[in-house]
Structures are given as C-alpha cells and as structure tokens.
Amino acid sequence: MDAKITKSRLANLLSYDWLKIIAAILAVVFLLLVFFTTIKTRARREQIFTVYVYSTEEDASGTDPDQTLLNGDDAASFPSRLLEDGVLSYDVLDAEFENFGTSAYSKTAFTARRMAGQGTVVLISDYISEGKQPAEEGEEVMSALDHAFGEMGEGLLELEQYFADCEAYLARFFGEDWRSGTLDEEEARECFLARNEKDNRYHLDSQKEAGIEDEKRRLESLREDYLFVRDVCFGSGVYTTVSLASEGGEAGLYAVNIGSLPSLQELVYHNVKSGETYVRSSEDICAVFLVNDEDAGKGADVKNDLRYENISFLRFLYEEYGA
Numbered sequence: 001m002d003a004k005i006t007k008s009r010l011a012n013l014l015s016y017d018w019l020k021i022i023a024a025i026l027a028v029v030f031l032l033l034v035f036f037t038t039i040k041t042r043a044r045r046e047q048i049f050t051v052y053v054y055s056t057e058e059d060a061s062g063t064d065p066d067q068t069l070l071n072g073d074d075a076a077s078f079p080s081r082l083l084e085d086g087v088l089s090y091d092v093l094d095a096e097f098e099n100f101g102t103s104a105y106s107k108t109a110f111t112a113r114r115m116a117g118q119g120t121v122v123l124i125s126d127y128i129s130e131g132k133q134p135a136e137e138g139e140e141v142m143s144a145l146d147h148a149f150g151e152m153g154e155g156l157l158e159l160e161q162y163f164a165d166c167e168a169y170l171a172r173f174f175g176e177d178w179r180s181g182t183l184d185e186e187e188a189r190e191c192f193l194a195r196n197e198k199d200n201r202y203h204l205d206s207q208k209e210a211g212i213e214d215e216k217r218r219l220e221s222l223r224e225d226y227l228f229v230r231d232v233c234f235g236s237g238v239y240t241t242v243s244l245a246s247e248g249g250e251a252g253l254y255a256v257n258i259g260s261l262p263s264l265q266e267l268v269y270h271n272v273k274s275g276e277t278y279v280r281s282s283e284d285i286c287a288v289f290l291v292n293d294e295d296a297g298k299g300a301d302v303k304n305d306l307r308y309e310n311i312s313f314l315r316f317l318y319e320e321y322g323a
Contacts, residue, residue: 045117045292046306049082049092049313052122053099053268056144057107065271065278066127067144069285071099072266087316088309089218090211091196099268114155119290121310124148125270126242126257127284145255145286149244157289159241159253166226166308173219179227188216195305225312233318242286255286256314263321287314 055068074081079095082088088095100106113119126145149156167178173188174181192215193208202208233239238260245251258264264282271278289310 046304047092048094048096048118048120049088049309050096050098050118050120051078051313052110052113052119053097054110054122054124054144054148055100055102055106056147057102057104065273066129067125067147067270068102069099069123069125069144069268069270072269072280074267075099078267082313082316085316087312089221089306089312090214091218091306092309114152114290117292119292121313122148122288122290123268124255124286124288125284126255126286127259127270127272127281129273143284145242145244145288148288149254150246153244153246153254155291156254157291159256159289162289162310163230166222166311169305169308170219170223170226174223178223183216183219185216188212188219191215191219191305222308222311225315226308229311229314229318233314238318238322239314255288257284257286258314258317259283259285261317261321264317266321267317287317 053069053071075097078097082095083092100110124145126143128141128143170178173184173191175184189212192212196202196211197208199211202211229239234241238258240257240260241253242255242257243251244254259282261282264285265280268285269280269282270285272281272283289307292304292307
C-alpha cells in the first residue's frame, strides 16, 4: 500500500477534512483548558486578604469631607506589596484593596461583599470636625465609624476577645510560656496538614514537607508580630482601641485607631478644614476586623488560622507609615 505523503494528497486531505482538523484542534485546546483549570490552585476565602475602605453615604454624612476616605498614592500598589514584600504568610494567596466611595451604590456593593463572606479589614474614619452641629436638635453627632458600627456591629471582631484568642492560639504551639517557648513542631505539622493536605500545591511528600517548614515560619512570625503590635504599637500609644456600643447593647473594643501614623495619608486620607482650605489628614482613621463564617460559633482552638494575618497587617502599617 502506497502511504507516501505527497503535496497532492495533503492538498486533498485539507480540502475535504479541514473542518474535522479544526474541530479536533479546538477539542484538544478545550480539554487542555479544562485540565489546567481543574488542577489550578484556587484561593480559599480565608486565603484572600481584603482591605476595604468604607465611607458613609452622602445622604448620611451630609457630604462632610471628614467622613469620606479617599485613596492615597499607595493604594493602587498596596495589594501587590502585601504579597511581594512578605507582609502576609505563605498561605495568603491573594490580596485586594477596594474603596467603596460614597454613592448610593456603595452601601449595596459593600453589603453584597459581606453577604458573600468577603472582606478582612475595613478602614473607616472616626473623625468629627470641631464645632460640627447635629442635623436636628437633640441628635447625636456621629462619625463614619459610628454609622458603620450601627449597620454591621455584629460583623466586627471584638478586639479584647480577638487578642485573647490569638494568645490562646500561640499557646497551642509554644506552650503556656508562649512568649519565649519553643515551637511544638508536631503540632505545627498537624495544623498544616489539617488545613492544606488536599491543597493542589502539595501533591508530593517533598512539597508537603516544604509546606510544613513554611508553616513553622508562619507561626514564628505570628508570635513576633503579635509581640511587636502589643508591646510597641499599642505600648507606645501610637495605636489605641475604640469602644463602641450598639443601642442598648454592651460596649466593646471594636476598632484600632491607626490615625496617628504620620504617613498613613499616603494610603488613605480624608480632607480636614484648615482655615479656609482643606488639607489631607489621617487623624482618627480606624481599622476594624471583620467576622466571617469561619469564625462563627467556634472555640479559640478551632477558628480559622489565617484570621491572625490582621496582626501582621497592623505591624506593616506601623513600620511603613509610622516614620
């Protein structure tokens, strides 16, 4: 049988079967896309560190400039810096920064994100201009933080409990003397495997062992960051906590006032009146930590491990914008 490929035979094949050839190529491409999509590592919700910037809507704030937070020059590059500079641990795969603005749509968009369990930290202004009068007689003057807490108080982490949970978490790995104790490597291994054993990044035993080493470094860094935040950031008075209470509810510490950071306005700022003009200011800008499904109704020893990335975030802000 003469099976030699000639120009005429090739031309005949292409003229009669070109549609089949194209269809076969497209089918192969489709199967490859499905394959690589299937094996691609997808970030779990807790592996996405999202910073929101929230302002009260125009109808609630009366367009007060001090209640509206605006993006500084660093905002666009901020998510990539969190990842590329090693601010967050190896297990955070993505970072986001979103300013919702003050339009009527902003509240709807924020509510939709929260209903989907998205969001890690929210930056909100607690600033009230000197001499600001209430809209109506007898009405309390409220900051943007006051407005926001009234709308989502149950969705915010109470800081005293959060810090207590973090210390209990550290004690799990470093013992009761967690400040100077030695890491329990077996506990670190079990923690890693419980969270990431089925992660696509860790198919091989060698990959899992490398991941366990990353986990050890994550825990050591968390201890270091926590001590820095408590002893330096709060100890120096640069960071302070803000007490908030819902109507008829018990007060708690729900916000960290980070507004004393001298260069914070490079990330986010509001306009404050100075004489006849407005100037950029970061005064009384606060960070609040969001409650997500992973944290609801669980004890301190089984909560989402990555919820403590907020601690590293606070340290980064201090070191980056504190000069």
